[in-house]
Amino acid sequence: MTIKAEYIWIDGTEPTPLLRSKTKILDSVPTELPIWGFDGSSTNQAPGKASDCVLKPVFSCPDPIRGGDHLLVLSEVLYTDMTPHKTNTRAQLAEVAEKYASQEPLFGIEQEYTMFKGSRPLGFPDSGGYPGPQGPYYCGVGSDDIYGRPLVEAHLEACIQAGLGISGINAEVMPGQWEFQIGPLGPLEVSDHMWVARWLLHRIGEDFGISITLDPKPVRGDWNGAGAHTNFSTRAMRSSYDAVVKAAEALGKKADEHVANYGHGIEDRLTGQHETAPWDQFSYGVSDRGASVRIPWQVEVDGKGYLEDRRPNANMDPYVVTRLMVSTCCEALA
Ligand code: ADP
Ligand code: MN
Numbered sequence: 001m002t003i004k005a006e007y008i009w010i011d012g013t014e015p016t017p018l019l020r021s022k023t024k025i026l027d028s029v030p031t032e033l034p035i036w037g038f039d040g041s042s043t044n045q046a047p048g049k050a051s052d053c054v055l056k057p058v059f060s061c062p063d064p065i066r067g068g069d070h071l072l073v074l075s076e077v078l079y080t081d082m083t084p085h086k087t088n089t090r091a092q093l094a095e096v097a098e099k100y101a102s103q104e105p106l107f108g109i110e111q112e113y114t115m116f117k118g119s120r121p122l123g124f125p126d127s128g129g130y131p132g133p134q135g136p137y138y139c140g141v142g143s144d145d146i147y148g149r150p151l152v153e154a155h156l157e158a159c160i161q162a163g164l165g166i167s168g169i170n171a172e173v174m175p176g177q178w179e180f181q182i183g184p185l186g187p188l189e190v191s192d193h194m195w196v197a198r199w200l201l202h203r204i205g206e207d208f209g210i211s212i213t214l215d216p217k218p219v220r221g222d223w224n225g226a227g228a229h230t231n232f233s234t235r236a237m238r239s240s241y242d243a244v245v246k247a248a249e250a251l252g253k254k255a256d257e258h259v260a261n262y263g264h265g266i267e268d269r270l271t272g273q274h275e276t277a278p279w280d281q282f283s284y285g286v287s288d289r290g291a292s293v294r295i296p297w298q299v300e301v302d303g304k305g306y307l308e309d310r311r312p313n314a315n316m317d318p319y320v321v322t323r324l325m326v327s328t329c330c331e332a333l334a
């Protein structure tokens with residue numbers, strides 16, 4: 001039986017990498033997915049004279065678009081000597097995740113994104129000008145306020161069929177802006193599932209003639225940006241409030257390093273307005289959606305749980321963000 005295996009990888013485009021994929025035909029359902037390769041000179045990953053890069057499968061799941069036994073195959077990029085390519089941020093996460101595995105870190109990531117039709121966000125008038133001000137769109141219902149739901153539903157169903165750890169969806173504050181959540185899962189799992197969920201979103205968008213952007217500030221002015229709030233806990237935090245506070249304070253001590261690696265253009269989004277804290281001032285607080293890090297009210301009531309790092313941009317690399325959070329917080333909690 002012929003299997004179509006869609007090999008997916010992350011390229012070397014700067015400042016924000018793109019997803020790439022191509023199809024390998026296999027004669028039967030494989031016991032082990034074969035390594036493969038691609039032309040790195042076309043993806044900013046190699047010079048033309050030595051263009052070969054290696055794809056090493058690291059996570060695979062059923063392909064909900066092709067159905068049957070067809071597969072999606074997320075892959076790491078390696079050099080031909082089988083060492084991790086410099087754009088391979090997953091390999092760096094794998095080391096840190098292993099080092100702190102005994103603390104059992106878990107992540108739930110809220111991925112916000114914006115739909116575009118041509119050069120304008122979906123729901124913005126074709127004739128120019130702007131829709132009514134923000135207010136009714138977040139978690140709204142009805143054609144006056146909601147744009148793109150058929151695509152959102154198709155994406156949700158695809159993620160479930162693929163077996164990804166998707167935990168919810170909602171319409172966002174700006175029209176044409178939506179969110180899905182992946183997790184809670186360990187650092188490698190949440191990141192692998194997030195990249196595949198992003199790939200599915202772009203891919204299904206093709207069928208609807210809608211493009212997806214993870215631009216953190218797709219419209220200037222009084223319109224919300226797009227983030228990727230990253231919720232985090234360790235086993236200690238899930239049983240002690242002190243540990244939650246300790247983790248929040250550890251994040252404060254390394255704020256500059258984190259902000260510099262939380263997605264390109266973060267200064268444009270973390271302005272102190274639109275439910276953000278200024279990018280250059282760290283703060284944390286209970287229930288505070290104007291803080292860098294929020295401790296949900298239920299966590300304070302329960303005296304245990306998790307924290308929400310509200311700073312990561314929608315265009316962040318989950319391999320990088322979860323690596324930094326694990327190393328900073330788990331080192332402080334060790
Ligand atoms: P918000 O109120 O910020 O919009 P969401 O419901 O969108 O919150 O997202 C909350 C996220 O927190 C979910 O993705 C969920 O998986 C995650 N989460 C819940 N408990 C934990 C935990 N103990 N550790 C890590 N993440 C968690
Ligand atoms: Mn949310």
Ligand code: MN
Nearest residue numbers: 110112172179
């Ligand atoms: Mn949100």
Ligand code: MN
Nearest residue numbers: 110229308310
């Ligand atoms: Mn949130």
